[in-house]
Amino acid sequence: MSNTVFSIKVFISVLFMLSIIPSESFSQNQKSLQAERITNVPKIDGLLNDEIWNDLKAYGNFYKYQPGNEGTIPEAYRTEIKLAYDDQAVYVAAYMYHPNPDQMLKQFSQRDNVNVQADSFTFALNTYNDGINETRFIVTSAGTIGDSRVTLNDQDFGYDVVFECKISYDAKGWYAEYRIPYNALRFPKVELQNWSANFYRNLKKENEIHTWSFIENGVGREPQYSAPITGVRNIDPPVRLTLFPFGQANVGTFDGETSTDFSAGMDIKYGLSDSFTLDATLIPDFGQAAFDEVTLNLGPFEQTFGENRQFFREGIELFNKGRVFFSRRVGGRPSGSVDDLQENEFIEEFPSRVNLLNALKISGRTKDGLGVGFFNAISEKTFATIRNEDTNETREVLVEPLTNYNIIVLDQQINDNSSVSIINTNVTREGHFRDANTSGFIFDVADKGNNFRASGRAIVSNVNGDNGFTQGFLSEFDFQRIKGNFRYRVGHDFSNTTYDINDLGVNFRNNFNNFVAGASYEIFEPTKAFNRYRIGVTARHRRLYQPNVSTGTSYDLDSFFFTINRFAFGANVDYNTESDDYFEPRVAGRFVTFNPNIGSRVFLSSDFRKKFAYDFRVNYRTWLEGDPQRSYSVNFEPRYRFSDKFLLILETDISVRDKNFGFVNIVDDAIFFGERDITNIENSIAGSYNFDPYKAIDLRFRNFWSTVNYVENVFTTLNQDGTRSDAIYDLENGDPNRNFNIWNLDLSFRWRFAPGSEATLLYRNQIFNQDNESTIGYGESLSRLFDQPQQHVLSLRVTYFIDYNNVKYLFNKSSS
Structure with a gap:
């Protein structure tokens, strides 16, 4: 734990240094x-x-x-x-x-x-x-x-x-x-x-x-x-109680079957005091949340998505301290699995999410600048359905027990520009399931003149799982100059091998000991040509904590320019040295070596004040020392404002990776890699017609297609030193070729018919297909996609805002 002690000493030293830097007044022209x-x-x-x-x-x-x-x-x-x-x-x-x-x-x-x-x-x-x-x-x-x-x-x-x-x-x-x-x-x-x-x-x-x-x-x-x-004095505010009852009706069809559903619930906001507010959702229904932008995941880490549920997006700034809370864990996929399948049994249905019974959060800040937050949510028991194909009998397996999610956070603000926080998250599952607890100390401190800023976090994770109790540690520290045209920063990131916050947070990597340094020059007053520009350089050196070995170094040159005519452009060039990846092999302690590579990115963005505007981005990367890998991508996003009421945005993203190599499978302790060509094409449409500021029709469409083609049948096995040796891979162990296609369409009418009250009529269409036909083209893949059963959902949701002070006479009548 010597790194832990060192990090804490650095934190304390920098906090003391910033506290004694003289103050600089912000009161000119006050x-x-x-x-x-x-x-x-x-x-x-x-x-x-x-x-x-x-x-x-x-x-x-x-x-x-x-x-x-x-x-x-x-x-x-x-x-x-x-x-x-x-x-x-x-x-x-x-x-x-x-x-x-x-x-x-x-x-x-x-x-x-x-x-x-x-x-x-x-x-x-x-x-x-x-x-x-x-x-x-x-x-x-x-x-x-x-x-x-x-x-x-x-x-x-x-x-x-x-x-x-x-x-x-x-x-x-x-x-x-x-x-x-x-x-x-x-x-x-x-x-x-x-x-x-x-x-x-x-x-x-x-x-x-x-x-x-x-x-x-x-x-x-x-x-x-x-x-x-x-002059604001002697305020006698009314009771701060607002109710948001809602009702939602759904009718859906999939593969010839029709289902209907009606749900109702309520969100509540109650002022516990002038400074603290209780937010609660009772019998929540998130059926109208936006679709996730799913892609084909070839990497070693889970695919995560942003939060689309309103309750978890509003008023959560305190709970985001320390980046240990990932709200999609609440009501996400079950944490358990089915490990006891009998002969002739198969998993007929494995739930994609866990139903949330209720959730609440309490947050506020005292007059002395102390922020206090409390979050709690409970999810219900969730079962997978197992069917015996001989007897046709079914049974249920518990894959997520009754679970309680809890967060407590304290955030003290200092000097009008700094804060120090502590946070604790806890996940308790009923029965013999995994439990977890995470604690963190977070600081973001600047001197009063805003010349320098130090920020960082120290996180301790505790997990009680199948392998017993494990504790992990992570620390991050950054020091930067934040004033003037020329600025710089240095930083250090550390994690031991057992750091794990994935029960209520998200972390993909642990076991690192990394260093970063950078500098930049930017302007804040316009010149004859530019409103703003910035040029920066960054160097990162990455190491493992155990064993203490280098895994690679990267250098980055980045630029951004914004002209007086609101045309933006920029470019990036980066170089990565030979690097060792300890995650791609999917086996602890094993690594694969990647050759040095160099890449560049260029973007252009036109003046959005004009009816026609666009964003354009190009990326290219090549590997060195005889490595045949190449990758390039083009993204074009034109938009046209037909009128003040109608805007249409199109986007096409094409990326190609030639002779890319990556993980295929593990067979009898042999880790197989393969050489593959990867093509991704993503098309999307976003259209909006606004009748006025209260009513609109919105269209959201996305089609993502990806093929992974091991066309040359070049396979290798991983050696202990990170190199690879030629090998023959039997496709009976699993065909790695992929044709992945997904289609999402949302068409909605929204009407904000009163302050805080809204009605939404939503039509949703979704199609998905995945197979091993990696040599077919986009048109053929799309044709096969439409051979799949389509999901159609039509839903109506109405939310009404009620202020207790406008209806309290009803309560008075009922009690008289």
């Missing part, structure tokens, strides 16, 4: 805003003609933020804001003047899709004035609203609360009017609130972003520049 308590509530219609707005002071004098700080805001583009509050909500009025409002970009989109070709206005509110946590409420010039949660190193658009915002236009510009109820906010219960805020105006056509409180480009983070809000 403003403050006086919030006014009101009694006459404005009508939220975007017209700003309520008498109350005429009585409030306007705040203006915005600054340039992007593409650079230089220059002043022309009078014709001035912006003014007004802020008010009562015991129910916060109210904002924004006046955004424009010399030609009819020429503004106004692309329609739906909730949270605010990074479109439209102007936008953002109210960024920090109810703790801590320079770190911030809730942003956004509206576009087409009336689309969005919200996000900004934390130390992330902006999460999965964060969703219910608020109102409407816009209007006249010959002088456009206007926005907000009502943000207190059940959408978290703040401490004190007499005088310590809030801060900033306001952002994005002028898409003019390619500028203005902010009310000055933000210096390239120094610190945006929330550190928020200005104080004064």
Whole structure:
């Protein structure tokens, strides 16, 4: 454990060093805003003609933020804001003047899709004035609203609360009017609130972003520049209880059989205090979650996918500390297997997922900056069905018992730009199944002047499984300069051989002792040609922990350029030395040696403000020292905006790997590799027609085809020194050739018929085929795909938002 002790000493030394670096003020051009308590509530219609707005002071004098700080805001583009509050909500009025409002970009989109070709206005509110946590409420010039949660190193658009915002236009510009109820906010219960805020105006056509409180480009983070809000006192907020009951009906057909299903449940948000909120989902149903982008997996690691379930995407920033929580584990594939098949038995059905009975999370932050999070979920018993092909009898085998998932996290924020956290995750399975526990210490600390930042984590895993109790350890440490045009970083990553967090987290590799160093140069003020560019170099040296041997070194040169006309391009060149891969052989302690290789990537991205735009990427890699391997890929993603309501995006990705070698099989302790040609073609369509900011038809289509062809019948067996020797592989041990084809189509109509309430009608079609016919072309593969049974699903889901304060009279009547 000497590496563990060394890592902890480094952590402590760097934390102490940063704590004594002198502070640098962020208060230049500092403003403050006086919030006014009101009694006459404005009508939220975007017209700003309520008498109350005429009585409030306007705040203006915005600054340039992007593409650079230089220059002043022309009078014709001035912006003014007004802020008010009562015991129910916060109210904002924004006046955004424009010399030609009819020429503004106004692309329609739906909730949270605010990074479109439209102007936008953002109210960024920090109810703790801590320079770190911030809730942003956004509206576009087409009336689309969005919200996000900004934390130390992330902006999460999965964060969703219910608020109102409407816009209007006249010959002088456009206007926005907000009502943000207190059940959408978290703040401490004190007499005088310590809030801060900033306001952002994005002028898409003019390619500028203005902010009310000055933000210096390239120094610190945006929330550190928020200005104080004064005057918010003696708030007596209502009960923070909101209900989201839902009902869902499904009808599906597959292989001639039709099934129907109806489910109902409810999500609950309850304010345990002014700062802490309980989120719970009762009898959850995630049947309308987006499809996973499945590919043919030839590697040694499991294929993982992003989270599509809303409950696990919203408000989870605390639980992501330390990267030990992978939400797809909850309700994922069963952890058990069927190991006791009798003669003439086969697995008739093995469930692809485990049903979730309920889940809840409690999170919030105290007035002293301590964040507290608690997560708990329970999944039900899950069985596989075994059938005897002689007697036709069936039996069930338990493959996942009743399971409890639990997370506790504490996160202390420091100096408006740093945090130190501890987290514990636990998975307890009923009976003689595997249990797991993981604990972590995480830090992300910068000096007050934001010159340097040190970050890292130390994670201890504990697993109680079939082989008894095992404990593992991982540490990561990075130190970097984060100010100025020239920046650099050094880092170290370590893991022992028994580190395993895969019960509630995800890690593919352990047993490493790696080092990294890098430097970059970038600009933050525009030049005559570029709004921004960055050039960086990175070197990585990889080693095993046990045995202490080198596994390879890589060097990378990366560049990114963004012109004043919003055309982006860049290139990358990297070189990998000879490397030893200890995972591809699938046997502990064995490794295969890969020759040195060099590769490059180039990308182009045109101006998305134009009706037609595109992204284009090309990759190429070649292996050296007589190795015949080559790989190349082309990705082209054109898009066309037919109108402000209709956008269509196409994407084609073609990749080819010639004479690639990889793992085939293990036969009688011999590890077989084979030389293969791999071709992947992926086509997708994303189309959206928006009737208005509340109703839209969306099309999502994806077809992925892959062939793996061992056409030359060149097979080898792995030697102890990582080299390979020619061998003959008998296809009766398993044909490695593959023809893999999958088709997914989602067509939906969404209607946000009231704040927080939505109806979705979804048609889903899926087809899948996999066989060994690796020599057929794409057309023939597609024809065979359509010979397979198709799955058709039509579902209707309705979610309704209920605020307890609007219906509490019903409870009063029932109790009287």
